[in-house]
Amino acid sequence: MNNLGKVKLLPAREQVASILRKAILSRELQEGQEITLEGIAELVGVSTTPVREAFQILARDGLIKLRPNKGAVVQGINEKTIRDHYETRAVLEGEAAARASAEGVDLSAVEQAYQIAEKALEDNDSAEYSRYNQAFHMGIWEAADNEKMKSLLSSMWNGLSMGHKVTEEDY
Template sequence: MHTTPSATDRAYRYTKDAILTRRYAGGELVSEGAIADGVGVSRTPVREALLRLEAEGLVRLYPKRGALIVPVSQAEIDDVIETRRLIEGYTAERAAAAEPQERAALAGLLSGLLDRMRVEAEADRRAFIVADRDFHRAIVAAAGNEIFVTLYDSLRDRQLRMMEEGTRTVARMRANIEEHGVILAAVRDGDPAAARGAVQAHMDAAARLLGARR
């Protein structure tokens, strides 16, 4: 049964998408009225949506002035990369240590997502990003810890707005696919050390791309 998103949910999704895709740039002050007009709602649900985004660290509210889009800092980049290393290295290791039947099921899912990435690398950059994100999320979710999944989603949201225009080139996407293939092979083969190592190598590449210091 499908339910219609509330006005607050619509305002939240609209504003968050504008922040993550950088239609609202870091350091920009956006008024409640501008958001309300964009979504087609009153200011009350916009205010509630902005409170949620402030709790996520994406905006800073100034009464009667609007919402400041919090700029991406070097510290945030470093923290995101470090936390992804910890969560994804651990969950990949666990996935590779799982029972053969569980590994086979996860490997089948990952293989399908990798095929999607191969197609979208040449066709649709945004769809590629979604498949990339789903690949990592599947490994994190396999650990069965919902807190890990929630944290992973938050980290990927933050990372999305860190990407400068032009950094995700076709060459980088192809390299990304190769790195994912190594992770998949380690999980499928039941090699925990190789799985963790493959994730760390992949995160090294992400760190270089984002300019992380760690």
């Protein structure tokens, strides 16, 4: 088991963005609600820097509207936002997989993550599955050897696919 390696996790800004996206999808954060850097930082247990970066990601995605020196206002989500997200992600993920499947590309990290995720599913361990599902995707992005594509996919990785009422266990 010494050859398993470490799980690569998303940067704090991406994790915060994921938490906020899920809260917006579940309507825990309501459309029109004001949120602040300090308030969110305290809630999720990080400094304001990754929250500020997460706010920028969410603003770019149209989920919040930034208010200079005042935080942000939740914009909510609609069917077009979801459709646009998935269509774009599908194109990028497909291209990353095609590049990763080129001859001579080292896929050992992808294979390892897949095997552990598969075992986690068999064991009904959703937290472990989630970690290694993320590692699986990141392994493909790494193997694709395109930094811009990896950056875009990383910014899109947000838990949106779990829907607004689905628990991690159900996913």
